[in-house]
Amino acid sequence: MKAIAKQIRLDMQRFSGAGRTWVGVLIFMSVPLIGILLNLVMALTGNDGEDARTALTGAVTSMGIGLLVGLVFGMFVDFNSTAIRLNGLLPITRDHQVFGRYAAVILLVLVQSCGYAIFFFYATDTFLHGQDHWRDTVLFALGLFLLESLLFAVATPxxxxxxxxxAMIVFLALLGLVPIMALIGSLLPVDWGTFWNSIVRFLTSDLWRPVLLGLALILAVDMVSIVLSRKVYARKEI
Amino acid sequence: MCASPPMTTSVEGADYALRVSDLGKSYVKADGTGFRLQQVTMDLPMGYIMGLIGPNGAGKSTLIRLLLNMTRRDSGEISILGRDPLNQEEEVKADLGVVFDSIYFLETWKVKAVEPVMAPMYPSWNSDRYQDYLRRFGLQENRKIGKLSRGMQMKLMLAVALSHDARLLILDEPTSGLDVLARDELMDILLDYIGDGRHSVLFSTHITADLERVADFVTYINRGSVFYTGPKDELMEAFQIVRGGPDDLAREQMPHLMGLQRSATGFEALVPTEHLKDFLASAFPAAVEPSEDRYLVERADFDNIIRLTAGSPAAADRNKEVES
Incomplete structure (x- = not known):
């Protein structure tokens, strides 16, 4: 555990670029904080209609995903130079380096999702057009947590x-497959609207369902991703 | 690939900082050619300095990377401070100090970012000692690491390596970017460092003058194999350089030499001390005693040994002969 904690700290320092853990956390928390501030400004100036809040929510979500990509790049920035050799001399095994990196990102994304929950709770109560504001907030934060965790799990190996x-080119190419698959899917003789509606109804009928399913999915995807990363990194010459 | 059996000398009853036996590693280089480090065996007793020498591409850095698990070994055993670095990697590395030939910190970091990163990694980190070294080396904390000169970057790595009471220092070409004064200072630090008998140093270098001053042991790697490992003085006494005119080398003398370089003005041969008499006796006409008129015989230094065993076809032939 000590070695994993060391790696988490090291990754925070790498991400912040200045050797200070709290700077890394602050950078990652900045997006929902900016969203909350902008929401406050919008409310004070009277520009807080539903469209404006929806646009703000979309912008903040995109910025969060962009920051995750930046985080991954920041954590692997040493892989592009002789600084990668630091990984070879520190008293942290490669396995612990991988575990620590996943733990660091999951922690950051978790903290960020809490920030998003606060942002969402105050920014909009109609975005998902639900009856229960708390439920919508949990679903929104969970959705972002799930999305960012999935992206990280795909990108890291x-x-x-x-x-x-x-790696970034391959990752973007993989993301590019999503609309292509959607396009192919749209050509299939399937009533996608009914299909998605039934899934959404199933997931949102009770709050525990999406929460448990989401967490189980993240756990399963992260496990597969960690196994792949360990295998790849164990063979890497540094 | 040529490989002569390593000349080894063991130190009986000693504690070892480093033991390597039959270490092997093969890989394909970026240019498509293959490289093989084979049957590397060496021992470094605790409290001594060992120099790792050899021409460029001989396998020195590969060996160091294998010691640090930075690359996977194909075969062989490694023991560092009595532990297996594969199974006890974290314990082993906590006791290691490492200096590479180029900086291993992100160049965008400032010097002051290094301590907050490195201190939590080592339970025995001594902040006062680190700050002392920064002052002693003239390292300014607000400077970016990438803006430091090669020598200052090496000093930064050295300050880190010396600040957590590492029992074994592994230095890969630490002196290559340093001027004479800085090299001299580094050698003083290393001698001081091993003074208590608990600390040891392994350092690779191609500036062999440094070794002649501080090293107790030498491992000479040539073309992926250990040519010699043991006390430095034994290696230096094991070979003689014989110089003579262009017509002074007879075919009968060739089996007695280890390396040869010819030029328009004569030849230079590396002859094992134990074969020197036979070498001279095989001359035509025989020259039992070295003669200033005909041959000049002197003790070989590291540069001569490396130069005449690494590059010359005669050394390769000789090695093949020994191999067969």
Missing amino acids: LFYWLEPVK
Whole structure:
């Protein structure tokens, strides 16, 4: 555990670029904080209609995902230079380096999701058009937590395997497959509207369902991702 | 690949800082050619300095990377401070100080970012000692690491390595960017460091003058194999340089030499001390005693040994002969 804690701290320092853990956390928390501030400004100036709040929610969500990509890049920035050798001399095994990195990001995303929950709770009560404001807030925060965790789980083995720039290209190419698959899916003789509605109804009928399913999904995806990352990193010459 | 059996000398009853036996590693380089580090065996007793020498590409850095688990070994055993670095990696690395030939911190960091990163990694980190070294080396905390000169970057790595009471220092070409004064200072630090008999140093270098001053042991790697490992003085006494005119080398003398370099003005041969008499006796006409007129015989230094065993075809032939 000590070694994993050391790695978490080291990754925070790498991400912040200045050797200070709290700076890394602050950078990652900045997006929901900015969202809360902007929401406050919008409310004070009377520009807080539903469209404006929806646009703000979309912008803040996109910024959060962008920051996650930046976080991954920041944590692997040493893989592009001789600084990667620091990983070879520190008293942290490669396995613990991988565990620590996943733990660091999950913690950050968790903290950020809490920030998003606060932002969402205050920014909008109609975004999901639900009856229960608390439920909508939990679903929104969970959705972002799930999305960011999934993106990280897909990206990380690539970054352990390839140079950062190549890994990013492959990652973006994989993301590019999503609309292509959606396009192909739309051509299939399936009533997607009914299909998605039934899934959304199933997930939102009780709050415990999406929460448990979401956490189980994250756990399963992270497990697979960690196994892949460990395998790739164990073979890497540093 | 050529490989002669390593000349080894063991130190009986000693505690070892480092023991390597039959270590092997093969890989394909970026240019597509293969490289093989084979059957590397060496021992560094506690409290001594060992120099790792050899020409560029001989396998020195590969060996150091293998010691640090930065690359996976194909075969062999490594014991560092009595522990297996594969199974007890964290304990082993907590006791290691490492200096590479180039900086291992992000160049965008400032010097002052290093201590907050490194101190939590080592339970025995001594902040006062680290600050002392920064002052002693003239390292300014507000400077970016990437803006430091090669020598100052090396000093920063050295300050880190010396600030957590590492029992074994592993230095990969630490002197290559340093001027004479800085090299001299580093050698003083290393001698001081091993003074209590609990600390040891392994350092690779191609500036062999440094070794002649401080090293107790030497491991010479040539073309992926250990050519010699043991006390420095034994290696230096094991070979003689014989110089002569262009027509002074007879075919009968060739089996007695280890390396040869010819030029228009004569030849230079590396001859094992134990073969020197036979070498001279095989001359035509025989020259039982070295003669100033005909041969000049002197003790070989590291540079001569490396130069005449690494590059010359005669050394390769000789090695093949020994191999067969």
